[in-house]
Amino acid sequence: MGSLDEDILDGRALERDEALALYAGAVVPAAAEALFDAAARLRDRVFGTTVHYMATMGPILACAIEPRCEYCDWWRARVIARSRLAGGAAALAARGIRRVLLVGGSRDGDYDDAVVDVVERIREQGLDMEIEVNVGGSLTAAGLERLRALGVAGVTASLETVNEPLFRRHKPGDSLAARRRVLVEARERGFEVRSIMMIGLGESDADRIDHLLELRACGGLRHLMVSRFTPRSDTPLAERESTTMHDWARTVALARLLLPHVRIGLGGGVDLAELPAWHRAGGGNQLFAMGVHTMEPPPALRELATPLEGGLRLVDRRPLLDRFLSDAGLRPTFTDRRLGP
Numbered sequence: 001m002g003s004l005d006e007d008i009l010d011g012r013a014l015e016r017d018e019a020l021a022l023y024a025g026a027v028v029p030a031a032a033e034a035l036f037d038a039a040a041r042l043r044d045r046v047f048g049t050t051v052h053y054m055a056t057m058g059p060i061l062a063c064a065i066e067p068r069c070e071y072c073d074w075w076r077a078r079v080i081a082r083s084r085l086a087g088g089a090a091a092l093a094a095r096g097i098r099r100v101l102l103v104g105g106s107r108d109g110d111y112d113d114a115v116v117d118v119v120e121r122i123r124e125q126g127l128d129m130e131i132e133v134n135v136g137g138s139l140t141a142a143g144l145e146r147l148r149a150l151g152v153a154g155v156t157a158s159l160e161t162v163n164e165p166l167f168r169r170h171k172p173g174d175s176l177a178a179r180r181r182v183l184v185e186a187r188e189r190g191f192e193v194r195s196i197m198m199i200g201l202g203e204s205d206a207d208r209i210d211h212l213l214e215l216r217a218c219g220g221l222r223h224l225m226v227s228r229f230t231p232r233s234d235t236p237l238a239e240r241e242s243t244t245m246h247d248w249a250r251t252v253a254l255a256r257l258l259l260p261h262v263r264i265g266l267g268g269g270v271d272l273a274e275l276p277a278w279h280r281a282g283g284g285n286q287l288f289a290m291g292v293h294t295m296e297p298p299p300a301l302r303e304l305a306t307p308l309e310g311g312l313r314l315v316d317r318r319p320l321l322d323r324f325l326s327d328a329g330l331r332p333t334f335t336d337r338r339l340g341p
């Protein structure tokens, strides 16, 4: 028997009890080093030293989920005018971006026509750009078929938490069942699936491990973003404590061990100062290097923002990311290679 990372690379799937024991054993930072070592070695063996730079663009549609999710202020952001979408994508392409994640709002029902229209407007530009779409649980099976026909590469089905009472409490207008349906139906149609889990809504260790095991059982996951709850002002959870960075990092490490071929990225609530913790815990190999949005960037990123027509801003974070990658012996790439399985 080899080391844990070697065994996993040889195809041994961690059992639930084993994963729970490793997770609990890493609850204290000083005891987590061996777990981080294994996760980081596994990441290195699967992905090597390249990191895929891609971009986000949004909001592409208004969020019509009500009541609003209790931790969210994204729904307040002004939606990008449809006539400006192509210009935003072209500006990203001009800087080298080859894959963009278009981010909603969601709607209870279907957003098929609207999402198809958004994708068609970008496709009309003839850009060499792969597209992913994240509109929560708002796409029907027919809508997924239409997006597949348009060549959309990826669909996000973000479960956030698989603890159903917690989901209902903090996302009272949203549907976990709809998001699970999109996860399965997107997979069945051959999309690369992205998912997001949030750490810190009150879920237990077992909830988190069961979440990762559900994603493993579904198969076909390409990206997982691990978000760290951090309170946003003017939301119902504004007074709640942030999740600690260590709790977030040990979850990244377990995600790496349970999902060895999945690109594990930064989620909401994790800023670039945490890149070393992400890398140390086995995160990799994808980062959002740029974004086109309507919101004012945070002070630390203002110097990196370029205004575009229509009140859009393109934030190019490469000066910060490149420095980290260089120090860590990593190399950025705009074209991600396909991996099995």
Ligand code: SF4
Pocket: 063, 064, 065, 068, 069, 072, 073, 074, 075, 104, 105, 106, 136, 174
């Ligand atoms: S679905 Fe919830 S988390 Fe997503 S934008 Fe709407 S309110 Fe925010």
